[in-house]
Structure formats: structure tokens, C-alpha cells
Amino acid sequence: MNTPAPAVEARQLIKTYPGDVTALSGMDVTVEPGTVFGLLGPNGAGKSTTVKILTTLARPDSGTATVAGHDVLRHPDRVRRAIGVVAQKSGADPVATGRENLQLQGRLYGLRGAALRRRVDELLARFHLADAAGRQVKGYSGGMQRRLDVALGLVHRPEVLFLDEPTTGLDPEARTAMWDEITRLAGDEGLTILLTTHYLEEADRLAERIAIVDRGRVVVEGTPDALKGELRGDAVHMELREAVGDSGRTSLKDSLSALPGVHEVLFDGRRISVRAEDGAAAVPALLGALERVGVGVAAATVARPSLDDVYLRYAGRRYADAEAAADSAESTESTENLALAGGA
Numbered sequence: 371m372n373t374p375a376p377a378v379e380a381r382q383l384i385k386t387y388p389g390d391v392t393a394l395s396g397m398d399v400t401v402e403p404g405t406v407f408g409l410l411g412p413n414g415a416g417k418s419t420t421v422k423i424l425t426t427l428a429r430p431d432s433g434t435a436t437v438a439g440h441d442v443l444r445h446p447d448r449v450r451r452a453i454g455v456v457a458q459k460s461g462a463d464p465v466a467t468g469r470e471n472l473q474l475q476g477r478l479y480g481l482r483g484a485a486l487r488r489r490v491d492e493l494l495a496r497f498h499l500a501d502a503a504g505r506q507v508k509g510y511s512g513g514m515q516r517r518l519d520v521a522l523g524l525v526h527r528p529e530v531l532f533l534d535e536p537t538t539g540l541d542p543e544a545r546t547a548m549w550d551e552i553t554r555l556a557g558d559e560g561l562t563i564l565l566t567t568h569y570l571e572e573a574d575r576l577a578e579r580i581a582i583v584d585r586g587r588v589v590v591e592g593t594p595d596a597l598k599g600e601l602r603g604d605a606v607h608m609e610l611r612e613a614v615g616d617s618g619r620t621s622l623k624d625s626l627s628a629l630p631g632v633h634e635v636l637f638d639g640r641r642i643s644v645r646a647e648d649g650a651a652a653v654p655a656l657l658g659a660l661e662r663v664g665v666g667v668a669a670a671t672v673a674r675p676s677l678d679d680v681y682l683r684y685a686g687r688r689y690a691d692a693e694a695a696a697d698s699a700e701s702t703e704s705t706e707n708l709a710l711a712g713g714a
Contacts, residue, residue: 383398383423383433401564411568520536529562552576605676621663630655
């Protein structure tokens with residue numbers, strides 16, 4: 371039995387931007403047909419740059435990529451006919467109605483007459499937009515606009531659908547509704563969906579396989595359950611009263627690792643994360659070991675393995691810290707750009 375070719379395959383993508391900013395540093399992605407694949411990572415990790423290359427909106431400095439069997443560099447027109455794209459920012463015309471937006475999109479892909487009307491009516495009904503079809507899009511709620519964006523990406527029945535941060539900016543109710551719709555799309559349509567997200571819960575819920583992206587490369591890939599399953603036992607997170615210096619970390623790590631049932635010890639600033647067979651039972655021994663060497667603990671929590679723990683293990687930092695660092699860098703860049711504009 372022949373194994374079907376990947377719906378999306380990228381190898382060693384490298385992309386840099388002016389100012390020696392490295393967006394991708396050897397990105398590898400393989401997406402099997404008919405699956406939902408998640409690229410999970412903080413803002414600035416390289417997810418959107420990857421999508422831009424795969425959807426022919428950017429060229430890599432080096433590396434190769436195919437989508438639906440077509441090379442993105444040699445046959446970009448074929449790729450564009452085979453894909454649907456839902457970008458982070460809405461591509462709908464705000465002063466046109468929902469129906470007009472869908473009709474225009476259909477015409478761009480060659481649909482006409484009765485076939486176009488049927489497809490537009492079908493999508494309006496599917497995404498619960500029929501009652502608002504005659505209203506200008508600028509009057510839609512955030513959730514309605516995102517549903518319209520997905521409908522626009524599906525007008526021509528693509529083989530591969532790219533969803534780039536599809537729920538960013540949505541309230542919890544609208545986000546949950548969008549998750550349900552993506553799940554239905556994958557099940558009913560048999561679509562291949564490549565989803566980028568910086569929401570841990572979103573990746574865990576929607577993606578059959580995920581690739582965790584950090585600093586422009588994939589650090590680990592697998593199913594959410596398998597990745598979490600690699601982390602045996604419970605996670606014990608301890609917030610220290612003071613940070614431990616580099617010289618003391620090695621001896622402290624050896625002391626904690628020697629305790630019964632403890633498998634892994636990771637330092638992250640003032641926090642220590644430990645894998646233990648029975649987290650609750652291990653806490654007193656862990657606290658006692660820290661107390662004996664004069665290290666105070668402000669708080670301790672026990673939890674089942676999560677994608678945050680997976681990220682910490684493979685990226686070497688907590689997901690929230692990576693997000694905060696990305697936000698800080700973006701804020702600094704914006705401030706510098708404003709200063710340069712003012713100076714000009």
C-alpha cells in the first residue's frame with residue numbers, strides 16, 4: 371500500500387530580515403493529508419513567517435517547501451489554487467456585505483452563476499451568517515468576522531487550509547465557537563488544516579499533531595498526548611524566595627534528583643520544576659531537601675503534565691516567559707520605530 375505524499379512539507383527553511391533578524395533557522399514541517407497540524411509557539415517564534423512562505427507570500431533564503439504536491443518556489447500559482455488562507459488580520463472588505471465578500475472571492479476563483487450562488491448560500495448557512503448576509507462587515511462582531519474569514523478561505527474548496535492565529539482577539543465564547551467549527555471542518559470536510567497558535571489550550575484541543583516552535587525552529591513534534599506522556603508522573607513547581615546562583619544549581623540538582631521517585635529537575639529563574647512519580651508525596655521530601663541547604667520556598671504546586679511542561683523541557687524556558695520576552699521585544703521595536711520616525 372502506497373503511503374500518501376505529505377500535504378505540506380518544508381525542509382530546512384531559513385529566513386532573515388533586515389537588521390540581521392533571524393525569523394527561521396532551519397524550520398522543518400511535515401503535515402499528513404486530512405489532519406489538523408498545529409504550529410505552537412510564542413509570538414515571534416517564526417510561525418507566521420513559515421505560513422507566509424508556505425502560502426507563497428514570502429520567499430525563504432534557503433530550504434525547500436511543497437504544498438499539495440506543488441513546489442512553492444517553482445509553481446506558486448498551483449499552490450495558490452490549492453490552498454485557502456485565513457490570515458491574522460481580516461481580509462474582508464468592511465464596507466461590503468458578507469454576501470458580497472463571498473461572491474467576489476468566488477469570482478476570483480472562477481465561480482459563476484448558479485454554482486456561485488449555491489456555494490455562497492452554503493457557506494453563509496454553515497457559518498451562521500445567513501441573517502447577517504446583507505449587512506456591511508464593519509458592523510459584524512469579532513466572532514462573526516472571523517467566521518466570515520474562514521468562509522472566504524473555503525469558497526473554492528481548497529485541499530489545504532491555513533489558519534494563522536484564528537482566534538486571536540476573540541472573547542472566550544467566540545473562541546470556543548471557532549474551535550467547534552474548526553473541529554467540524556476537519557471531520558466533515560476531510561480538510562488538511564495547518565493551524566498556528568500561541569494558545570496552549572487551543573493546540574491541545576484542536577491539533578492531532580503539534581510542532582512546538584521556538585526561535586525559528588521546531589524543538590519537538592508529536593501528538594499532544596504523546597508529548598505530555600513522555601513526562602512521567604506529576605509536575606511539581608516550586609517558587610523560590612531567592613534565585614539560586616549557577617554554582618549552587620548543580621549540587622542542588624544532584625540532591626533533588628537523588629530523592630526517591632524524582633526523575634527530572636529543571637531550573638527557570640527563581641522556579642524549580644521537578645518530575646515525580648507521585649507529586650503530592652514528593653513535596654515534603656523536596657521541601658525538606660531545599661530547607662537543609664538554606665533555600666526557601668515561597669509556593670509549591672502539583673499538576674499533571676501539560677504542554678507548558680513540554681515546552682519548558684524542550685525549549686528550556688516557560689511558555690509564559692517566552693511570550694513575555696516576545697511582547698517586550700515587540701514593544702521595544704515599536705518604540706524605536708516611533709523614535710526614528712519622529713527624528714526623521
